[in-house]
Every structure is written in C-alpha cells, then in structure tokens.
Amino acid sequence: MKILIVKTSSLGDLIHVFPVLSYLRQRFPEAQIDWVVERPFASLIEAHPYVNRVISIDTRVWKRALFSRRTWREIRDARRELRTEEYDCVYDLQGNVKSGLVTFLARSACKVGFGPASLPEWPNRFFTNHQYEISLGQNIREDYLSIVKQHLSDKGEGGEKDVDEAVLLLRLSDDERRSIQPYLLDKAILVCPGSAWRNKRMTEEALIALLRGILKNAGGSGETHLLFAWGSDEERACVGRLHEEFLGECESTVMERLSLPALQHVMAHVETVLAMDSLALHLCGTTQTPSLSVFGPSAMNKYKPLGSEHRAYQGKCPYGQQFEKRCPILRTCQTGACIRDLDVGEVLECLGREGREGSEKCPKKDSSI
Structure with missing residues (x-):
C-alpha cells in the first residue's frame, strides 16, 4: 500500500492532520506514507516517524521568481519526485487550487478530497474523483480524519473506529536531545x-x-x-x-x-x-x-x-x-x-x-x- 498526503501548510494545520497519520498507520502497518508540504515546514513532517518520504515544494519563492531558471528547475525536480511513485491513494487534505494541482500531478487512480460543500476553494473539485463532505460541529482534527474514514468505509458496531491514542514523539537529533x-x-x-x-x-x-x-x-x-x-x-x-x-x-x-x-x-x-x-x-x-x-x-x-x-x-x-x-x-x-x-x-x-x-x-x- 502506497499513500500520499497532500497538505502543504501551515504548521498548525499540518499538526491537525497527525491523527490521520496515526489512523493510516494503524490500518495499514506496512504502508508507505509520503507527504507533500511547503519547504519551510518540511522539517516538522520529516521528524514524524510515520512518514516515509517528504516531497517539498516552495510555491511562495516560485511565485516571486516565476521566470527564473532556478524556479523552473525546482518545479521540474519536484514534479519528477512526485511522479516517481504510483500511489494506491492520494488524500488532498488542503482543498485549494495549489493542492489540487499537486494532486493532479500525482500518479494515482484514486484521488480523495473534500466534497463541494466543504471545499475551501471550489476549483479543487476538478482534481479529485472521490469526494466527501465534513459534518458541522466537529473538531478540526475530526474533519480531516472523517475524509479518510469515509473513504475507507470505516464504521463498526460502536461507530467510527477510534485512533490509537498512544503517545508518539517526533524524532530528535542528538543536538536537540541535549538542548532540552x-x-x-x-x-x-x-x-x-x-x-x-x-x-x-x-x-x-x-x-x-x-x-x-x-x-x-x-x-x-x-x-x-x-x-x-x-x-x-x-x-x-x-x-x-x-x-x-x-x-x-x-x-x-x-x-x-x-x-x-x-x-x-x-x-x-x-x-x-x-x-x-x-x-x-x-x-x-x-x-x-x-x-x-x-x-x-x-x-x-x-x-x-x-x-x-x-x-x-x-x-x-x-x-x-x-x-x-x-x-x-x-x-x-x-x-x-x-x-x-x-x-x-x-x-x-x-x-x-x-x-x-x-x-x-x-x-x-x-x-x-
């Protein structure tokens, strides 16, 4: 099983998606889980033990220097890296035009995202082929989790399956360990x-x-x-x-x-x-x-x-x-x-x-x- 998460920013929003990682790892212990994220935030995702590969993009820099050779070289490299794998499923948990373009470039027959009524930016709907609405009144973490759970039809006798709540600490370097x-x-x-x-x-x-x-x-x-x-x-x-x-x-x-x-x-x-x-x-x-x-x-x-x-x-x-x-x-x-x-x-x-x-x-x- 190969899974790609598209959630590019910001730091707080990335952390809100961590329960999705725990859930997917619980459901598919041997899965390869990759993540597309903006370069300034990549170190946070790289520290997560459930992420196998981080694909970084730098759209803010690219926009400021759209016609430079370096920009187009980085875009080409990011596209190549994104397409090295064919994924069983891509989850677009950003829901905007930028994430939609990333989802479009990813190689997968299954691209999951928000339903029309839940989308932050409506053009995103053209880049996914499995779309799910989120319920009003949920916690933001439950919003992201519900998209994945609905797609996997995860409903048991007691309702939706809970995520394992064991503590999962991010990876530390030796210097970081000494600093604390x-x-x-x-x-x-x-x-x-x-x-x-x-x-x-x-x-x-x-x-x-x-x-x-x-x-x-x-x-x-x-x-x-x-x-x-x-x-x-x-x-x-x-x-x-x-x-x-x-x-x-x-x-x-x-x-x-x-x-x-x-x-x-x-x-x-x-x-x-x-x-x-x-x-x-x-x-x-x-x-x-x-x-x-x-x-x-x-x-x-x-x-x-x-x-x-x-x-x-x-x-x-x-x-x-x-x-x-x-x-x-x-x-x-x-x-x-x-x-x-x-x-x-x-x-x-x-x-x-x-x-x-x-x-x-x-x-x-x-x-x-």
Missing part, C-alpha cells in the same frame, strides 16, 4: 503566551493574574517551576517580562528557542501547558500532557486539542459576532475585547470546573488549578 535537558523538570508548567495574531493573545496583565491564580489553586508556587517558551523576538521580550514578574514567587526559566520536535518532548514531560489558540497548543495535543487554553476570535470546540484533559475558556464577543471557526473580523478588530478584556476570575472558575468534571477521565497527570 535543562527543561525536563519534575514539576513544571510550560507557558506559551504567543500567537501569530495579536487578537489571539491575552494581555500580559491578565496572563500574570491567570498564572498567579493557577499557582494558588494548585497549592502554592513553592514547588512549581514556570517554563516560558517563545518563537519570535516579540514573544521573547514578552516572556522576559513575565519571567521577571515571577522572580521571588517561584522558580522561573525563559527557555532557549527550541525546534518543534524538541518543544514537543518538553511538553510531554511537564505537568501542564498553558497556551492561546496557537501552534504551541496544537503541538501539545500530540502528547498526553493536559493543557489550559484561552480562546477569543476562534472557536475552542473547533480548535482545542481533543480529550477531557484539555481545558479551554471561550472569550465573549461584545459585538455579537457569531462564527463556527474564526471571527470574520479577527484580523481587523481594533479592540480584540473577546480575549484582551477578560474577567480572570471567570476564566479560572471555568477552567477549574472543567477540570473537576473531567478529572476521572484523565488521571495521568495532576493538572488541578
């Missing part, structure tokens, strides 16, 4: 305050108050170590200020910038991860570590990791915006009030209530707040 040693602490909360969009981030004042509440409800800060993660210069400055705020209250460390596989291994070791709707939160969902997350202009039921050990708070829009995935004014809202004007006491009460209700379902780690 200082952060493998016995009792730590990993704090990831960043997000690509300003309107998905809490204010620093609210985040400080939330952390103090979490530490207090967990029995005090004496034994707890706060680890602060960052991914940009702006986030580095933010976690530096947070670190200084907690000096003298508890142990606190600003980590070095880590690769995503290295960060995942740290996440797998700590007791809890606190994050916004961000790449860090999605990465935590690939481990068994509980998470606490705060959502504003995106729907927590759509994007938070699956499982009762992952607790989230949904901020309220003062302007009455309704959405299933993301707020239509996420990028333009001047106030970001749904996440930047929070009642921290209400957030703590909500997260604590979810923890009490789900405590019997996730006894692995103590993530009480």
Whole structure:
C-alpha cells in the first residue's frame, strides 16, 4: 500500500492532520506514507516517524521568481519526485487550487478530497474523483480524519473506529536531545503566551493574574517551576517580562528557542501547558500532557486539542459576532475585547470546573488549578 498526503501548510494545520497519520498507520502497518508540504515546514513532517518520504515544494519563492531558471528547475525536480511513485491513494487534505494541482500531478487512480460543500476553494473539485463532505460541529482534527474514514468505509458496531491514542514523539537529533535537558523538570508548567495574531493573545496583565491564580489553586508556587517558551523576538521580550514578574514567587526559566520536535518532548514531560489558540497548543495535543487554553476570535470546540484533559475558556464577543471557526473580523478588530478584556476570575472558575468534571477521565497527570 502506497499513500500520499497532500497538505502543504501551515504548521498548525499540518499538526491537525497527525491523527490521520496515526489512523493510516494503524490500518495499514506496512504502508508507505509520503507527504507533500511547503519547504519551510518540511522539517516538522520529516521528524514524524510515520512518514516515509517528504516531497517539498516552495510555491511562495516560485511565485516571486516565476521566470527564473532556478524556479523552473525546482518545479521540474519536484514534479519528477512526485511522479516517481504510483500511489494506491492520494488524500488532498488542503482543498485549494495549489493542492489540487499537486494532486493532479500525482500518479494515482484514486484521488480523495473534500466534497463541494466543504471545499475551501471550489476549483479543487476538478482534481479529485472521490469526494466527501465534513459534518458541522466537529473538531478540526475530526474533519480531516472523517475524509479518510469515509473513504475507507470505516464504521463498526460502536461507530467510527477510534485512533490509537498512544503517545508518539517526533524524532530528535542528538543536538536537540541535549538542548532540552535543562527543561525536563519534575514539576513544571510550560507557558506559551504567543500567537501569530495579536487578537489571539491575552494581555500580559491578565496572563500574570491567570498564572498567579493557577499557582494558588494548585497549592502554592513553592514547588512549581514556570517554563516560558517563545518563537519570535516579540514573544521573547514578552516572556522576559513575565519571567521577571515571577522572580521571588517561584522558580522561573525563559527557555532557549527550541525546534518543534524538541518543544514537543518538553511538553510531554511537564505537568501542564498553558497556551492561546496557537501552534504551541496544537503541538501539545500530540502528547498526553493536559493543557489550559484561552480562546477569543476562534472557536475552542473547533480548535482545542481533543480529550477531557484539555481545558479551554471561550472569550465573549461584545459585538455579537457569531462564527463556527474564526471571527470574520479577527484580523481587523481594533479592540480584540473577546480575549484582551477578560474577567480572570471567570476564566479560572471555568477552567477549574472543567477540570473537576473531567478529572476521572484523565488521571495521568495532576493538572488541578
């Protein structure tokens, strides 16, 4: 069995497809599973132990230099690499024109994708010959998984077959393994305050108050170590200020910038991860570590990791915006009030209530707040 996944970007969206890899490997243990991805994100997919071959494309660079010889040489090489195998099935889980063209070039009689009502970009429908709709109200991870399950007609007596939830850690190099040693602490909360969009981030004042509440409800800060993660210069400055705020209250460390596989291994070791709707939160969902997350202009039921050990708070829009995935004014809202004007006491009460209700379902780690 030879399978090709076409999911080119972005990093968070790639991680949402990881349950598909686990499912396919569970169904077809000996299958060759290849993946087409944008070059800047290829290292993440290369670190996944279930992927046999990564085919990278670089469409952003190609668009900027469309008439250069180098561009056309790289396009020709990518096309040749894509067509070296004939696949039993190609799964286009991107659903746009770009992924459709990749799917078109792949050699396979079976090309699976989204149905017309579910497509992000309608021309994609011309590049697949098996199309399936996704149900409203599902988690984003279930959306991708449902396409594959529907195609494989996977329905048993108890409904659709579950994915094996054993922890699957990404591959680490020796240097990456050495880089995480200082952060493998016995009792730590990993704090990831960043997000690509300003309107998905809490204010620093609210985040400080939330952390103090979490530490207090967990029995005090004496034994707890706060680890602060960052991914940009702006986030580095933010976690530096947070670190200084907690000096003298508890142990606190600003980590070095880590690769995503290295960060995942740290996440797998700590007791809890606190994050916004961000790449860090999605990465935590690939481990068994509980998470606490705060959502504003995106729907927590759509994007938070699956499982009762992952607790989230949904901020309220003062302007009455309704959405299933993301707020239509996420990028333009001047106030970001749904996440930047929070009642921290209400957030703590909500997260604590979810923890009490789900405590019997996730006894692995103590993530009480």
